[in-house]
Amino acid sequence: MDHAEMQVEMVPGRLQILMSMLQFLILGQYIQCILMCPTDCTCSSESGTVTCTNKDLKEIPKDIPADTYVLHLEFNKITNIPDGAFKDLHWLRELYLSNNLIETISPGAFQDISDDLKLLDLSNNRLRRVDLQVFGKMRAKTRLYHNPWHCECLLQELIVSLQLDPETVNEIICDTSVQEEYAGKPFIQLLNSGINFCSMQQKTTDVAMLVTMFCWFTMVITYVVYYVRQNQEDARRHLEYLKSLPSKQKTPGDADTVSTVL
Template identity: 45%
Template sequence: QAFFCLLLCIPWGSSCPRSCQCTEWGWAGAKAVLCSSQHLQEIPKDIPRDAVLLRLDANSITRIPSNAFRHLSRLQEMHLSSNAIKRIDRAAFRGVAAGLRSLDLSGNRIRSIPKEALLALKAKLRLAHNPWHCGCTLQEVLGEARLDPGSVRDITCHTAPRHEYAGKPLLQALDSGANFCRVPQRSMDVAMLLTVSGWFAMLAAYVTCCVRHNRERPRG
């Protein structure tokens, strides 16, 4: 019974991840969790539930898995810049979408990201200095998400469907008339031509087979 009472008295929500520093922040009960430059390779699993500020910048994190922050409903500001993030799951920010005000993903290795992961967020996003592939998904994110105005111009196309846009800022490409969500008409024409040609080839093969069958059939 004494052991059970001891368990009830332990402040589970106030634990602090190893290699991190947890301090009071803003108002009573709120915490800042500071884990910058700690050589972390993944998101810590024991981040306090009362965290409102989370700094995970300048580490070696490569992926943000689904539900990584689901228990952090009070989180308002999160820094994930200067990591090695390549993959962000669709449900990576589930649980923090309503309260998060600022999310920094700049300076990583992100080429693409599921739009579902970002469009549910109300936070201001920093996405600069990543090797982006400028395609339809990134264009939709740029048009619908809340991007930090000071970092938008530093979102650069590392690769793109058309070579002339590679190495250029995404805004510059869009201002010049690029539309990564529209299939080029020439590609559609070629696809239609190949489809029609395929049908004609099948029809010709069928007719040839019928003619040959009729010739080989014994006559009464």
């Protein structure tokens, strides 16, 4: 058998070894994905989808695969989204957090998520106020409807800065408001009617400052009047005391002495 024939016979063997190694790597990645999947969740390596829906979760899972593309966390009992809750999820494009009990979102909750996030669903929660810095420069389509919002300047600034889902924007209802007559009304309709909650807040602040200044001024005047009256009363008593003292009488000896001197 010459050298060429030996090479031909070795090719199938090498291919078989390479195929076995490739299968081993694929199997290893598959096992790794299964091991990295959060408890009670299902993970699909093909679509990059992690589903943790309706699992009675009280917090965001900490072992979400880094290559997650879509994350479903709906219908759980999550009350807070802490800082770094989605750390290292740089490929995340859709995040569903609806139908939870979320009341607070920490300022750094979404800071690790890529700017390429396409959809953020926070509907049907218990949000009343959310700070502007929570969302940063996020450009994702955002759903905020069916939350007990307190309609004020902060919410106005939030809505103006976000890319709201146009199909649900009219369902952002004022549960409470800085003005009681606006409670129960769609927030967007109030803004479209020309109501400016930020200027309203400024006026309220100005009035509060004037009231505070008036109270301080009244207190100062009251103290000055009291001080003057108190001093007058003391002066009057002192004068009466001096008047009540007996005057000194001249004796005959004193008169003679004066005459002698003269």
